[in-house]
Amino acid sequence: MIRFLIKIGLFWLLFxxxxxxxxxxxxxxxxxxxxxxxxxxxxxLIITPKNKYFDYLILGISHARNFSRHHNHQRVENILxxxxxxxxxxxxxxxIANQHNFFKYFLSQHNSTDxxxxxxxxxxxxxxKMDANAYAYENEIxxxxxxxxxxxxxxxxxxxxxxxxxxxxxxxxxxxxxxWSAKINENALSEIDxxxxxxxxxxAYVNGLEKDAFERNKRYxxxxxxxxxxxxxxxxxxxxxxxxxxxxxxDMVIEFLDELEQQYNVKTYNFCCVYMDKVEYFADHHHLNxxxxxxxxxxxxxxxxxxxxxxxxxxx
Amino acid sequence: MLFNSIVFFxxxxxxxxxxxxxxxxxxxxxIVILVASYFFYGWWDWRFLSLIFISSxxxxxxxxxxxxxxxxxYRKFLLLLSVLVxxxxxGFFKYFNFFIDSFSSFVQFFGFSPNIPSLQIILxxxxxxxxxxxxxxxxxxxxRNIEPTKDIIAFFAFVSFFPQLVAGPIERARNLIPQFLxxxxxxxxxxxxxxxxxxxxxxxxxxxxxxxxxxxxxxFGNYHSHTGGTLxxxxxxxxxxxxxxxxxxxxIAIGTGRLFGFNLMQNxxxxxxxxxxxxxxxxxxxxLSTWFRDYIYIPLGxxxxxxxxxxxxxxxxxxVSGFWHGxxxxxxxxxxxxxxxxxxxxxxKKNRQHTDCIENREILKNPLIIGKVIxxxxxxxxxxxxxxxxxxxxxxxxIETMATSLFSKPTKxxxxxxxxxxxxxxxxxxxxxxxxxxxxxxxxxxxxxxxxWFIYLSLxxxxxxxxxxxxxxxxxxxx
Numbered sequence: 001m002i003r004f005l006i007k008i009g010l011f012w013l014l015f016x017x018x019x020x021x022x023x024x025x026x027x028x029x030x031x032x033x034x035x036x037x038x039x040x041x042x043x044x045l046i047i048t049p050k051n052k053y054f055d056y057l058i059l060g061i062s063h064a065r066n067f068s069r070h071h072n073h074q075r076v077e078n079i080l081x082x083x084x085x086x087x088x089x090x091x092x093x094x095x096i097a098n099q100h101n102f103f104k105y106f107l108s109q110h111n112s113t114d115x116x117x118x119x120x121x122x123x124x125x126x127x128x129k130m131d132a133n134a135y136a137y138e139n140e141i142x143x144x145x146x147x148x149x150x151x152x153x154x155x156x157x158x159x160x161x162x163x164x165x166x167x168x169x170x171x172x173x174x175x176x177x178x179x180w181s182a183k184i185n186e187n188a189l190s191e192i193d194x195x196x197x198x199x200x201x202x203x204a205y206v207n208g209l210e211k212d213a214f215e216r217n218k219r220y221x222x223x224x225x226x227x228x229x230x231x232x233x234x235x236x237x238x239x240x241x242x243x244x245x246x247x248x249x250x251d252m253v254i255e256f257l258d259e260l261e262q263q264y265n266v267k268t269y270n271f272c273c274v275y276m277d278k279v280e281y282f283a284d285h286h287h288l289n290x291x292x293x294x295x296x297x298x299x300x301x302x303x304x305x306x307x308x309x310x311x312x313x314x315x316x
Numbered sequence: 317m318l319f320n321s322i323v324f325f326x327x328x329x330x331x332x333x334x335x336x337x338x339x340x341x342x343x344x345x346x347i348v349i350l351v352a353s354y355f356f357y358g359w360w361d362w363r364f365l366s367l368i369f370i371s372s373x374x375x376x377x378x379x380x381x382x383x384x385x386x387x388x389x390y391r392k393f394l395l396l397l398s399v400l401v402x403x404x405x406x407g408f409f410k411y412f413n414f415f416i417d418s419f420s421s422f423v424q425f426f427g428f429s430p431n432i433p434s435l436q437i438i439l440x441x442x443x444x445x446x447x448x449x450x451x452x453x454x455x456x457x458x459x460r461n462i463e464p465t466k467d468i469i470a471f472f473a474f475v476s477f478f479p480q481l482v483a484g485p486i487e488r489a490r491n492l493i494p495q496f497l498x499x500x501x502x503x504x505x506x507x508x509x510x511x512x513x514x515x516x517x518x519x520x521x522x523x524x525x526x527x528x529x530x531x532x533x534x535x536f537g538n539y540h541s542h543t544g545g546t547l548x549x550x551x552x553x554x555x556x557x558x559x560x561x562x563x564x565x566x567x568i569a570i571g572t573g574r575l576f577g578f579n580l581m582q583n584x585x586x587x588x589x590x591x592x593x594x595x596x597x598x599x600x601x602x603x604l605s606t607w608f609r610d611y612i613y614i615p616l617g618x619x620x621x622x623x624x625x626x627x628x629x630x631x632x633x634x635x636v637s638g639f640w641h642g643x644x645x646x647x648x649x650x651x652x653x654x655x656x657x658x659x660x661x662x663x664x665k666k667n668r669q670h671t672d673c674i675e676n677r678e679i680l681k682n683p684l685i686i687g688k689v690i691x692x693x694x695x696x697x698x699x700x701x702x703x704x705x706x707x708x709x710x711x712x713x714x715i716e717t718m719a720t721s722l723f724s725k726p727t728k729x730x731x732x733x734x735x736x737x738x739x740x741x742x743x744x745x746x747x748x749x750x751x752x753x754x755x756x757x758x759x760x761x762x763x764x765x766x767x768x769w770f771i772y773l774s775l776x777x778x779x780x781x782x783x784x785x786x787x788x789x790x791x792x793x794x795x
Contacts, residue, residue, distance in 0.1 A: 001336060001502045008511070014769075015776050022777075159322060163785065170781055 019166065020144055026169045027142035030177055039073035040179035044087045044102040045140045050109045056084035056305075057106060057233075059099040059224070060119030062287060063240045064088025067119075070186070072293045079297045080305045085111075088119060093136045096124055096220040101153045103224060105146050107231060115308060116228050116235045118221075120257070120268075121286075122247035123204035125217045130204075132157035138168035139177055154220050188289055189243070189279045197244050197285050209249045218256055225264050236304070237268040241275035241296065242286040271300050317359040319568045320521055320785070327356065328572065335576055342499050346469045349496075349576070353478035357442075360482075364440040367405055372475045374401055375450045379464035379471075382457045391458060398454040406447045409439055414643030442482030444640060448607055450475050453489040455611055462490045470496035479572035483565050485583040485603035492578070500577035509759065510574025512772075516747075516758035517567030519775050522783030524744060525560030527737035528553045530784075531730060536704055539714050544722035547714060549730065551697045554704050556741055559588065562601070567756055586752045588696075588745075589674060591688040593657040594667040596696060604640070608633050619662075626662060631655045641703070646711055650702035657695055673752045736782035743778075 036046045042065060058064050065088035067076050077083055087102045088094065103116070123130065134157055140146070142165070150162055168174055228235045237257055250272070257268040274296075275281050281292030288296055317324050331352040338344040358365050378398045385391055453474075456462045465471050474493050480486075535542060535550030542550070566583035573580045587599035597605055609618075616629045631652075638651020661667040679685055698715060705711035732738050748757040758775075760768055 001504075004502070004504055004507050007508070011769075011772065011776075015773055018773055018777060019780060160785075167781065 020147075023142045023166050023169050024144070026174070030169070030175050031141060034178045036179050037073075038086050039068045039071050041139075042090055042093075043139050043141070044089065045105065045143055045146055047085070048102075048106055048109055049111065052111050054085045054111065054113045055082035056115045056117050057103070057113045058084055058086040058088055058117050058119065059103065060088045061094035061121050061124050062088065062090030063121045064117075064119035065090045065094075066240075066288055066293055067297075070290050070293075072290055075290070075294055076297050076301075079294065080302055082305060082309075084117075085113070089136075092130055092133055094124065095131045095133070095136065095156070096217045096224070097131065097154045097156060098136055100220055100224045100227070101146070101149055101155065103227065104149050104153060105143070107227075108145060108149065112231075113233055114312060116224075116233055118224075118235060118237050120237045120239050120253065122249045122253050125214050125253055126205055126209045126249050127207075128156070128210050128213045129206045131213060131217070132160075134160040134164050135168070136161055137165035138171075139174070140165065142166065142169050154223060156216070186290060187283045188291065189282045189284065191279060192243050192285065200285060201248060205248060209252070214249070214252065222260070222264075225260065225266060229264065234308070235264070235266045236308075237266065238301075238304075239268070239270045239272045240286075240288065241271050241273070241278075241281070241292075243276055243279065243282055244285055245273045245276055247272075247286075269300070269304055271296070274300065317356050319565065319572075320518070320526075323359070327352070328575075332575055336502055339500075339502060342497075343469065345500065346467075346473045346496055349477065350469055350473040353473065353476040353481060356478040357476065357481060360441055361438070364443075367409075367440055367443065368446060368476050371402055371405065371447060371450045372472045374398060375454050375475075376464075376468055376471045378454050379457045380466065382454065383464045395454060395458045399451065402447050402451050406443055409437055409443055411643045412437060445484045445486055446475055446481060448486045448604075449489075452486075452607065452611065453493075456489055462493075465493050465497065467497060477573070477578075479569040479576075479578075480580055483562070483569070484601075485566055485569065485581050486607055487580060487603070488607075491581060495578050503577060505761075506574045506577065506579075509761065510571040512571070512758045512760070513567045513574070513756045514571035515772060515775055516756055517564040517569075517571060518783075519564075519740070519779055520560040520567065520744060521564035522779050522785065523560075523740040524737055525557045525564060526784035526786070527735065527740070527782070528557035528560065531732065532557050532704070535730075536714075539710070539717065541727055542717075543724040543726050544718045544720065545724070546726050546728065546730065547718040548697075548722065549732065551701050551704075551714075551718070553732070554700050555588075555693070555697045558700065558703070559584075560744070570756075582755050586673075586748045586757075588693055589689055589749065589752055590692050591670045591674065591685060592661055592666070592692055593654065593695065594661050595670040596692055597654070597658070598671070604637070608637055612636060623663075627659055630658055630662060634658065644706070645708045646702050646705055649708055649711065650699055653699045653702060657699070736778075740778065740782065 031046065036043075038047045041047070058067060064086060066072065067084075067088070068086040069090075073086065085106070087099060087106070089098065089102075099118075106113075137150070147162065147165070150158070150165070155161060225235050237260075254268070254270070257266075260266050261268060275288075275292065278292070278295075281288055281295060283289040283292075317327060331348065335345055335348045335352075338348065354365055354368075357368065375398055378394050382391055382394050385394070453462075453464075453471075457464050465474075470493065474487075474489065474496055477487070477492070532550055532554045535546060536554070539547060539550070563584040570580045570583070581603055583601060583603050585599040585602065587596050590596035590599055613629055613633045616632060617625050618629060619626055621629075634651040634655035635648055636651070638647040638649070638654075641647040641650070658667065661669075674685060674689070698718075701714050701718075702708075702711045705714055744757065751757050751759050758771075760771065763771075
């Protein structure tokens with residue numbers, strides 16, 4: 001029996017080593033010589049350095065990513081006079097759980113920051129479908145360290161996500177994967193289309209406001225705050241503008257964020273309704289375009305960042 | 317619980333350790349198997365455990381009574397009772413709606429409009445398999461071929477043994493019950509070979525069957541829009557899908573049984589290397605074919621009697637076999653087509669021409685034998701169309717289109733040769749050809765260690781890379 005178990009154990013050890021070795025090789029080969037930067041791709045691991053300091057770490061989904069998309073990263077850094085790393089993940093691949101895992105990876109690489117700016121979008125709390133997206137990690141480079149963080153970290157549909165994370169490195173799509181700065185969108189909406197808003201809601205909330213997803217994501221967000229505070233990092237929440245104002249579930253999330261403020265002293269900056277008449281600032285009904293990002297950064301974000309700077313200088 | 321799921325993987329590890337923890341306590345081991353088997357089945361739908369329980373308790377009691385009673389008429393009555401209850405349950409769950417719908421269509425043909433309601437009946441997974449298994453027990457006792465067991469736990473475990481509960485092999489009591497009654501020691505070679513067989517089964521299921529199914533579903537689902545070449549491709553792929561699926565399941569089942577010290581019967585003996593239809597049926601779903609042979613064909617007279625009797629018996633056996641697969645005329649037609657291909661061999665007394673595997677020197681002497689293998693494969697492939705299509709008319713139309721536009725330009729290219737599973741099929745054929753005299757395609761126990769390990773790891777890696785992990789159900793779960 002012992003001989004049999006040793007043999008099975010050896011088989012699995014060799015098999016896992018083989019899978020990890022070949023996957024790592026494939027993963028690295030595809031990105032060799034390509035210049036990935038925060039503004040020209042949507043992935044988190046590839047732009048995570050080692051032993052580096054950032055003034056801000058931005059977390060969230062596509063609305064966070066917008067601060068880097070379309071070369072906005074440089075613009076926002078210049079306006080705010082800070083450097084930041086943006087983990088915001090769009091295209092339905094972002095979730096509170098994976099932002100937590102990326103943050104853990106950030107720390108595991110001995111990076112540091114003083115502030116997390118967590119861009120909150122209400123659908124990220126309520127959708128089981130979005131949380132379970134099996135392809136959330138498909139374009140991330142393969143890192144054994146991240147693989148184990150994922151294995152033991154919070155995640156929904158973990159098995160399938162981890163499997164796709166590994167197997168995606170053998171796809172032709174991965175071989176062709178590269179910086180896609182060409183995808184710059186300068187579109188501006190001309191008018192508000194209520195039908196498009198309703199359609200967008202149906203996509204974002206496939207099964208309405210899912211309570212189980214909300215409760216789970218609340219727990220994951222608390223975990224992120226606790227991890228940040230354990231590492232001396234200040235967390236702030238930011239709600240970006242939309243043309244329709246409040247997302248479904250807004251009040252439930254705000255109530256929860258208020259509780260967090262009391263419990264953990266984390267501030268929420270709610271700007272959901274500030275640009276409801278500024279159609280020209282939007283690429284669609286809730287994503288700011290470059291003009292909108294620049295205006296929002298100058299008008300609303302800069303005062304917050306400046307205030308944080310003042311607080312920091314007071315501390316020292 | 318599906319073999320191709322993480323849940324089964326965890327379940328197997330837990331049961332394996334608990335089972336061997338009690339290696340000197342046969343009774344406890346049997347209880348572990350029984351509980352595990354009911355849990356395994358109940359994971360799918362616990363309500364249907366009652367059916368297994370009814371079949372088990374009935375046949376256990378009848379088995380003991382049959383042995384105690386000498387009076388023939390009373391013994392016949394008990395056997396009839398077992399057959400009626402078991403076939404009655406099977407008939408209700410599997411064939412009730414078929415008979416109602418058929419009757420309704422029949423009377424409509426004569427101008428009546430009956431209002432006969434059909435029932436929403438769920439087909440309990442594996443009912444055809446365990447029903448036949450438990451029936452063989454009472455029939456064998458009635459024939460005084462075996463003694464009944466008084467060990468109720470062993471008997472219940474025999475009926476519900478989880479590796480082969482839902483899709484066979486349909487074990488005979490005379491093979492399996494004695495294994496439940498004797499002390500089982502952990503056997504390194506047996507367990508090792510079991511693992512090899514499981515690996516081979518997973519390769520066939522996940523790489524070949526489940527990937528073929530994507531193309532098969534597309535081609536069969538839209539057969540109107542394809543030309544003959546594509547339809548032939550669809551039928552060939554279905555041939556590999558059903559083989560990979562069913563023989564893959566059997567390999568996993570037999571391999572799992574070996575981990576627990578059991579030897580289950582071989583269910584497939586490389587049927588696609590058959591030289592004629594008769595040989596194919598000696599190699600395909602062996603546990604069912606031999607069941608029909610022993611319990612229907614031979615009692616009907618078998619190959620004794622005059623020609624007409626022989627033809628009748630062959631026809632009956634194939635039609636019943638087709639009907640066993642499903643409550644649809646397409647399955648009966650599938651059985652009928654095989655009967656039509658078999659009867660000419662019977663006519664010229666060549667139905668037992670090929671009882672052994674092809675030998676290499678046979679091919680060197682007569683290379684045309686490869687042509688016979690290919691021809692048999694093509695005949696079987698055409699017959700699979702009846703098996704796969706939902707209606708008889710659809711199947712006939714499929715075959716007609718396949719024949720009339722075989723060389724027409726395809727309306728859609730599939731580039732199957734660019735898919736990994738295509739190479740998986742080639743790998744499968746090579747290994748099964750090399751090991752065709754053995755029990756499974758990966759019985760490479762005498763090969764050098766380094767080569768063996770290279771093959772194990774490569775196959776596992778191939779499964780990881782190209783397997784379809786969408787937990788596609790096994791086709792035979794529906795039967």
